[in-house]
Each structure stands twice: as C-alpha cells, then as structure tokens.
Amino acid sequence: MSTRSDIFLTAVILSERGESKDPYSRLGCHPEPAWRANAPSICHPERSARSGFLSRLFCGTGGRAAEGSAVSSCGNEGAHLQARRNRSHHLSSRGDFSPRGICFSRLSSLVLVSLFCLLLISTLGSAQQITPWNQIQAPPLPAFTPPEPTRVQLANGLVIFLQPDLELPLINATARIRGGAISEPASKAGLTDLYGEVWRTGGTKTKTGDQMDDFLEAHAAKIETDNESDSTSISLDCLKNDFDAVFAMYLDLLHNPEFRDDKLQLAKAQMYTGIARRNDDVGSIVHRESLVIAFGKDNPYSRIAQYSSVAKVTRQDLVNWHRQYVYPNNIVFGITGDFDPKDMEAKLRPAFDSWQKGPAAQQPDIKFTEPKPGIYFVRKTDVNQSSINLLDLGIERSNPDYYAVTVMNEVFGGGFSSRLFNKLRSEKGLAYDVGGGVGSGWDHPGLTNFEMQTKSATTVEGIQGLDDEIDDLLKNPATPAELKRAKDDILNSFIFRFDTPEKVLHEKMAYEFYHYPLDFLEHYRTEVEKVTSDDVARVAHKYVHKDKLAVLVVGNDTEFGKALSSLGPVQDVDITIPPPPPGLMGEGGQGGPQ
Amino acid sequence: MKLWFAKLAALFLLAVVLPLAAQDLASYERRVSVKTLPNGLTVVLWRRPEAPVFSFFTQVDAGSAQDPLNETGLAHMMEHMAFKGTPDIGTTDYAAEKPALEKVEQAYAAYEAERIKRVGQDPQKLAQLQKAWENARDAAEKYVIPNQFGEVVESHGGVGLNAFTNYDETAYMYSMPSNQLELWAALESDRMMHPVMRQFYKERNVVMEERRMRTDSRPTGRLVEQFLGTAFMANPYHRPTIGYASDLQSFSATDAADFFKRYYVPSNMVIGLVGDLDPDVVFPIVERYFGQLSNTPKPVEPYTVEAPQNSVREVTLQDPAQPFYLEGYHRPSYLAPDDAVYDAISDILSNGRTSRLYRSLVRDQQIAAVAAGFSGFPGNKYSHLFAFYAVPLPGHTTGEMQKAIHVEIEKLKTQEVTDDELQMFKTRTKADLIRGLAGNEGLAQQLAYYQTRYGDWRELFRYLDRVDKVTKADIRRVSNQVFQDTNRTVGVIQTQTASSQPGPGASKGVEQQ
CATH class of the missing domain: 3.30.830.10 (Metalloenzyme, LuxS/M16 peptidase-like)
Known part of the structure; x- marks a missing residue:
C-alpha cells in the first residue's frame, strides 16, 4: 500500500528540491515515525519519511518536535546532587515505602547500598530491586565493528561499494552521478527536476516507462531516478530473487533512456502545479526565501523554477544532460542486501567494465557573499503564527572548526535540552518549533539558521528572544556541564551513525562523492572528543554574528503585537509568482491557477 | 506453542513468495519473546543482535x-x-515543589471559575485571580x-x-x-x-x-x-x-x-x-x-457508534490556497472481517504508477498532480472513513476531480478488478512486510501495534493470510456497500483571491453527480 503519490505530492506541491539542497537540514520532526507501509493503518497508507505533507494533513498530532540532532546532558552535577537529596522527601511525601527510598541513603558505597537493598527486599518478601536512575551502572557496550563495504574502482573510474546485509532477502542499489541543479542554466531552472523525473517515466529505447511500471510493480520492485542540488541518481530496490531481471532493466535505463516527450509534458504540468501552490504553505516559503536571503538571489543553491524556465526545457535538454554527465568516472555506485560480495562483483564488473569514460563533471564556480543584514518580511494573511528565521552563511564541513561548531550547535539549538528549547519553548512557552545552529555543507557553506514559530502577537518578542539567546551565547558560550552534555550526547549516540550496514554504506558513498577521507567518521569522533569550552567560545564569536544576521519573518502583520519596524527598517519581500507565459497551460489558453 | 509455530512456518512456505520461504521466516519468529507482567503490562521483544542498540x-x-x-x-x-x-x-526539590504545584492548581481553579462565568464576571476579581495564579506558577517554577x-x-x-x-x-x-x-x-x-x-x-x-x-x-x-x-x-x-x-x-x-x-x-x-x-x-x-506499576484493570470504553449517514454532506472552504479535493465514505473499524478488502481497494486505486487513480487522473486525463484513495482516516480503531483526495493541476477544478474519482469508483462497483491487479496487491503486501522488518524502530512500533490491537503480535504475519483470501468478488461487494452517495462527505478548498471576494451565497461548491 505504499504509494509513490506521496512522493509526487511532496515534490510537486511543495516544489522543493531534495533536502540536500538545504545545507542545514534539521533532523527529526516527523509527525509520525516512518514505519512499515502496509499495516492496517493507524493513519493512512502513505507513511514514508517523505510524506510530510500527507502525514501533516491526515495524521493525529505528532510528537514533540525534537529538532536537531539533540543536545543533552546529565553532567549537570548540581542538578544531580539536588535531585538525589530530594529523593527521600518525595518518597515520604508519596507515603510510598519502597526499597528505592532506602537505597537512597547517604551511604556512599554503591556496593553497600545494593547489599542493603537486597537484604531489605528479602525481608519484605518483594522481588523488586530498583536502582535510582542516576545510580545505574551501564555495562560496557559490547565491542562492535561496523561492517565495512568493499570498495572497487573499475578502470573506467566507476567506484563501487559492496555492502552485504544477509538479514532480509532484499537488494538495494544506488548510483549517484555528479552534476545537479547548481549546474543547470539559470534560464532553465527546473531542468534537473524534470530530468530526475522523466529519466524514469520516459522509459528506455525498447520499453516505455509504463511498461517498466507494469513489470516492476508486479514484482514489488522499484527503479527510480532522482535529483539533488549537486547530483542525480538512479536506484533499484527489489526482492533478491528478482535482482537479475530488475538489474537488467536498471542497466537499460542507465544506458538507453528515451525521455519520451509525453512524460516530459506530464512532468512539466506537475511542476506548474507545484509552482502555483508554492505560497500556500509557510514551510515552503521559508525554505525558499531563506536560501535566497542567505545565499543571494542569483546563487545556484537558491534558484527556483518558474513557469517560464520550466516551459523552456525541451526533450533535447534532457538528452544532452544525460550525455554530458552520465559516465562511469562521474559515478559512485553502492549496493547492499542479501548477496555474496564476490558473486555480486562478478555480476557488476561485466555490466560496467565496457562502459567508456567521458568528460569529468565540472563543479560550477559559485560565489558566496554574506547576506545583507536587516528585517525581511513576507506577508501572509491566512496564518495566525509567524515563522522567524535568523540567517547567515555557515561553514564547510572540511573546516577544522566543524567539530567545535557541532558541539556549539548541540549546546545552543539542537535537541530537547538545548538553550533555545529550554528558554523559548519550555520556559517562555513561545514556540512549539524552535532551534537552529551554524550550518555546514560538504563542499560549500551551509545555511546558518536560528528559527522559531510563534503566534503573531509575539513575533517581536520571539525575535528578541532569539537575539537575547545569541547575546548570551557570546557572553557565556558553554559551561563545563553544558560542554560535557553536548559531547556525551554526540559521542554516546555515535553508534547510531553506523548501526546498520546501509548507514555505513551511505556514509562511505558521501565521503567518496565529496572527496573526504573514507575514515572521516572515526576522525570526527576523535575531533569531537578534543573540543574544549574555549573552542566553543572561539567558534561562537567567529561564526555567530548577531549584527550580521538577516531576519526573515513570514506572518500576518495585522495581528502583530508590536510592529516589526520597532526593531529597525523592514524590507518587504515580494513572493508573487511570476505569471506563466500566455497559453502555457492549454485549457483555452488560460494562464495561472484558477 | 510449538505446534503453532510449525503451522505458521507452513503458512509462510505456502503463502509467501519464494524468496521469503527460502530465507526461513520461522527463524524470525524464534527471535520473539512475549511477557505479560502480573499487573497486565505486555512486552514483546524481538531479538535482533546485528548491532548493540535497541529501540522501544x-x-x-x-x-x-x-x-x-x-x-x-x-x-x-x-x-x-x-x-x-x-x-x-x-x-531541584520535589518536596517543596509538590505543594507549590498544588497551589498552582488551586489558584487556577479559582481563576478559571471566574473566567468562564457567562454572567456576572467581575473583571477586577478576574485580574486578581489571574495574578495569584501567575504568582503560584512562578513559585513552582523555581524548582x-x-x-x-x-x-x-x-x-x-x-x-x-x-x-x-x-x-x-x-x-x-x-x-x-x-x-x-x-x-x-x-x-x-x-x-x-x-x-x-x-x-x-x-x-x-x-x-x-x-x-x-x-x-x-x-x-x-x-x-x-x-x-x-x-x-x-x-x-x-x-x-x-x-x-x-x-x-x-x-x-x-x-x-x-x-x-x-x-x-x-x-x-x-x-x-x-x-x-x-x-x-x-x-x-x-x-x-x-x-512491575511497580499499579495493577489497575483496563478501562472500559463506552463508545457511541456513528449513526448511518443518510445524506450527502459537504464542506467548502473559501481560502487563499489553491484548490484541493477530499471525500470520504464511512466504513467499519479495523476489526471488520473485510478489513483486508479495503486494503486491496486502496492498493489497486493508489499504489504507485500502475494504480487506477494515477493512470486515470494523472497520466491519461492530466487533470491532477496526485490522486489517491486510502483507509484509516482519521483513525481506524472505530468506524472511520475510506477517503479519496486529488490535487488539481492549474486550470482544473475540484468538480473535475470528483467526477473522475467517481468514474473509478463506479468501475469497482460494476466490474471485477483484473487478476493481475489482485495479484499485484498480494505480492506487494508480502514484500512490504519483509521491508518493514528492516528497522528496529519500525519493528518495535509494529509489535506494539499488533499486540495492542489484536492481542497477539503474530497478527503482523497472519495479516498475510487475510490478504491472500481477498477475492475479486469481495472487492466488488465491498465497493457497492460503501461507496454510496448518501454515505459520502465532500471537502473542498475553493480558491478565493483578495480581488475576487464572492458575495454572500456565491460559493457554488462542487456539483454533485
């Protein structure tokens, strides 16, 4: 019951390019955790991680937007001690004589405590031995060596990662190809969106996309193509017994795409729908305008498709794109699933060996200039809540300061116990959604973004709240306790970076793609361990400039408590959608949305 | 218990696509242990030792x-x-915090009693009570x-x-x-x-x-x-x-x-x-x-059964947003014997590029960007809706969406689906089950869900048996039962731009079939 329509919907309605285009992508915040698609539904069938639109539409009220990769703590000694001191009080006040109360005597030796508890338990005839949470001794984590994929490089330059995972009878593969939206001509913005769709739907020389659909769906298999800011991709997902047939079709699509024009027209109509709807949703506006403000309107990372630019794209453009980029020396290919790596390599080599090298994809030369500080306002009259974003250019991940920045972000704006969450959500009750940090991109500056959503009446209060926290960050960067919490959080959850073979594969593919050392993850852990309070203070001053931040507000100013202008000059941002060229939509020559 | 496992394994061998059998699904089963504590809490544990982590x-x-x-x-x-x-x-000090929180509740109750007075509310008193409540909150906040x-x-x-x-x-x-x-x-x-x-x-x-x-x-x-x-x-x-x-x-x-x-x-x-x-x-x-949780009986839930709908209902939202079409038909809860039949209908109508609604509204007529039908809206524990929605392309109306969806519904009612469609549903359901076993988080959710809803986590697998029994006649029968005009509610977003404010009564809604 999983359908692709959710994906279309997200892609089309929100008209957003892949997440990778958002260099500072916050984690979490799925109203409902992704889970299997075919269970009798709690909610509805579309439940993939990409179904944000639909789950928001139809689901219940999702959890606590725990934004960011989480900060955290426990190292707050003061808090601990006080909590312990009060344990006996609360127990007596509950009138609850439990072994736990006894355990928490002032006995300093854990051994004695637990012995005492054991005695007491036997006396009471209860089998319950409870250890207070802050006295639980975790055993060491069992040694774990993440399964490393085998890397093979063919003579034609193709890099292959083989990652066996024998648990389930499935096989997944992805080829990531250099060259994406940032390389498309500005006058044809949207070209790679169309390419990423029509490559698959347009079929091959010998099979239409519809025929492929019939075959694949009957086998519960997928072959899909996609596009991001700096790459395109072609992937497969099938039961292992179907692999040979599905892989043959995959190769056919890789080498002989047809880009049939009817599917190009279909894809264009869907993009027009997305363009027409891109101001319906606050999130869509914020995503788009944040990039424009932070990176500049002409920066390829912030470019958006318009009716006119989409209309200009022809089938020949797609054919040319394919000819220009899809060569083995531009590709990182990864495969995981139920196979023997030697057998699989023996299948892949002949499939790829004879493929001729082509011209290397050129990385476009992109200038990044800092955003112009000020207050930017988008008026949206059908909302009762403002979205506030404080924006700046971030850093590159290869920057040696990346590790200290990561720790700073954990302290400040990530997770359930960050300063922003504690102050603006829990203490002031101003926001459901609040967080942010200095962003980092693999090969270009990320997007620095401190953000919240608050009711219209407290818009100015919200901005000032964020400002105050930024001031405080610069004055009081991170206490030793905060530093410890942040590092504990990153390091203790580190295993979740590589707890499945698929995650390891994707990490390695990213390093390969961006020319990072393949042991980057190990390096990351070591470097995070080394970060000091001074490092955090230094990077806070270096990368968080209150006066340089551009403030984007999307909201309904008829409901504002204080006027935005009380904070300084306000620049209105016009998000009017440029109308389509005459006659574009057919239907009697009528233009834009009805 | 042993016997049961053997039966289940046999079921898998028969019913499930070949690679699944080859993988020995019974071995998945052996990883599961269930414990119900004396206080009634049930824990379902699936051992998955691939990495030293767990999800709950x-x-x-x-x-x-x-x-x-x-x-x-x-x-x-x-x-x-x-x-x-x-x-x-x-x-920092629960002994002090506890009474402070009790005072917050007392102060709030007093404030709220005054606030909700419809007649004779005393603004001055209200302000005082509000202040007292805020002070009490501040006092509790300290801890x-x-x-x-x-x-x-x-x-x-x-x-x-x-x-x-x-x-x-x-x-x-x-x-x-x-x-x-x-x-x-x-x-x-x-x-x-x-x-x-x-x-x-x-x-x-x-x-x-x-x-x-x-x-x-x-x-x-x-x-x-x-x-x-x-x-x-x-x-x-x-x-x-x-x-x-x-x-x-x-x-x-x-x-x-x-x-x-x-x-x-x-x-x-x-x-x-x-x-x-x-x-x-x-x-x-x-x-x-x-085991410390108190042994309290499961709450008994009185529940009002929705009376049969006997009229078409409609909601038209005049909104700045672009048009959107939604309609729903009442269907019985997830415990209905036909539950899997609804899943078959949903799959055939909506799953992927071979689905009927995609091919009809999106590919062939080119009037919608997306169209789908699905069960479980907005929940499924009680009688709920089988819903359809469609996102019109620019220049197309919600009325066209309705008409096109109804054509597809009519086909389900008057003609049997094809053997291929039915088989596709069954194959994909089985494959999706396998895919769903891959992540700890999703699996933990499914175990808890099936155990709660059916009293036995094994329904996760037994569901396949129900899926296999679905026939073409079932789909036609259920479609005729449920997709009735008087069982329908329609919801529409009708775009209203600032420059085209309709006068009173100008809203036309959706023309009904």
Missing part, C-alpha cells in the same frame, strides 16, 4: 478519542507532560530543571526521542545503545508511574503554538478540521486531536492527571522492544521496574 515503542491504548467532553486535546497534552519529568527527574528527562536520555546516547498522539493511541519512542537497557527501564517506568505536571500552563501555550502551526496556518489543516467535524457527528473522530482553542485555554493539570490515572495503566499499555537484547537478561529488568 510504548503504546498506550488511548488517544484523543478518549478526550473528555470540553477537554479536547487532553490526550495530546498528557503526551507532552510525559516529558516533564517525575519526582526524581526535573526538579524546575527544564527538560532534564530529555537531557538524561540524550546524554546517554538516546536518539529519536519523540512521541505522538492520534485519535486511537498515544505512543512514546526512542533508541539507545543496548548497554543502557536498565536506565531505559528506570526512566520509562518512572514516567509511566509518576509524571509530574510541572510547567503545565507554559506547555499548554506550546501546544497552542502547535495548533496554530498544524491546523490554523495550513490550508489542509483548516479543511480537515472542518471536514471531520462534518463527516462524523457522534463518533469521537469529529473532534480535533490537537484540541479546540477554547478547550486548550481551559483544561488544567488536574484534568491531565486524571486522564493519566484512568488510561495510563499497565493493562492498557504494550511495549515493543527490538534490538540486541537477551530476553533472559531483559525480562527480569523489565519486571523489576515495570
């Missing part, structure tokens, strides 16, 4: 459908409060260590800390390194026993922001609230999970505590645990910590 999913069998009258949003509010700590977590629960989880390596509330259930989840199992048991049992309603009224403001974000400031959020209020009259699905604004402004921490006492009892909860966990080690720990 606590499912409380109560959702917003259980919100008391005038207290919509309370189940969800309680979910938020489960992150606020306990007497042991989140406070708070904000978000310490989250801090403890995350600093010990917890990830994915979250929860959700829907109409049917409330759920809590995160993942940890496997050596933190005992800490998890301590934290999770503690908050399921002694949640403290600290910072309640600030958190209520947070939830109001959540409502603004999800419902008020989102076109489809606005539509769905109106739509469900129209499609359901008696059944609790007519009320929003997030709560009405006035209820959010009214209910108290005492109300949330009452809700907790009634529904958060071990016999009303199931925990799914998946990961590198040895049941011989884990179950004694679980018993020690969760």
